[in-house]
Amino acid sequence: MLVRELEPRFRGIEEAIEGLNEFRGHLVGRVRITALRDAARLLLAPKLPAFLAAFPEIEVEIAVDDKFVDMVAEGFDAGIRYGGTVPEGMIASRLSDSLEWVIVGSPGYLKDHGHPKHPEDLSSHKCIRIRLGTDRIYEWEFEHQEKRLTIDVPGTIILDDSELSIRMAEAGVGLFYCLKARVEAQLSSGSLVAVLPEWISPGPGFHAYYSSHRQVPSALRAFLDHLRG
Known part of the structure; x- marks a missing residue:
């Protein structure tokens, strides 16, 4: 005041x-x-x-x-x-x-759990959930051929730091939704693999x-x- x-x-x-x-x-x-x-x-x-x-x-x-x-x-x-x-x-x-976004998982995780073919398949996956600055849990957003989905993904870990989340994804903890620019090196090296790319649209x-x-x-x-x- x-x-x-x-x-x-x-x-x-x-x-x-x-x-x-x-x-x-x-x-x-x-x-x-x-x-x-x-x-x-x-x-x-x-x-x-x-x-x-x-x-x-x-x-x-x-x-x-x-x-x-x-x-x-x-x-x-x-x-x-x-x-x-x-x-x-x-x-x-x-x-x-x-900004381009991406969902990533480690080769080991995807070998054990399979590649999701549709966003609804995430209900049977482990996901690294994100707590936003507003204090709410981020619901993953998808768009494909004018169809839009918002999914409250399952997962037993909630983080508010993308760096730690990326490390957890590399360790096989689960799938992670993040800016593509944050994981370019991991995608190039193969330590992380993109999934559902056709369902992810650029954001503001x-x-x-x-x-x-x-x-x-x-x-x-x-x-x-x-x-x-």
């Missing part, structure tokens, strides 16, 4: 900094971002070094967390999430192309989101433009 009451004063400070940036001719400031783990690994990690080199007087702080946060209360300038999961009332801005890319009640600082605008590049 106190942070919200002080927000108009923060806006005044931001506007003053913006004026100084115009006077200097180069950007100075601070950017605080909350980002999903996958966004941090796949989007931020490859692009952040070049941004820091190009804008040495902009301080960047990134909090990596899959849980939703109150950006105003926590003092973040923007968040990065999958498109379609941006909180209501926020301005969303696309940062990446559509990573999106930035920020308050509609605040001016977008030049430093944040430069940061988001760099991520889109």
